Amino acid sequence: MKSTGMIRKLDGLGRIVIPMELRRTLNIFEKDPLEIFTEGERIILKKYKAGQQCQLTGEVSDDNLVIGNGKLVLSRKAALEVLEEIESALSKQ
Template sequence: MISTGIIRSIDSLGRVVLPKELRRTFEITTDTPLEIMTEGDAILLRKYRPADACVLCGQVSPGSVQLYGKTVCPACQRALAEKEQG
């Protein structure tokens, strides 16, 4: 884990503000779901991604395939095939 050196307080409603630099770096918007986990005495946040979401676009689609342990949706499969041909 890497320390950012940024310190934030929790408000009376239990909220904490993620600094703009981190939101921009990790492409977190107001619509981005975050998963909250714990590890020992640490609280971890990460962008939520369903287990069967495409590793390239993040969409969950029927017809997705597993490639080297990663899920790839049909649209991304087509895009990869077109890129290979072109």
């Protein structure tokens, strides 16, 4: 993880301001949803990408495949499993 050297204080409601320069660099704009993760004592913010969750395994990854004109999202593992099932079903006919 790369340190930016930026330090911000929480306000009374627990909010922080993400500096404009950092938001521009990461293509985060006003009203963009962010996911919040924790790892040990770290809080991790990640730009939320809707529709990137595998519809079979629930895995969320930038590596997931979007197929069927955007109607189906599969992880690589799930795609291989489905491919095997399709090949098996077609070979029985």
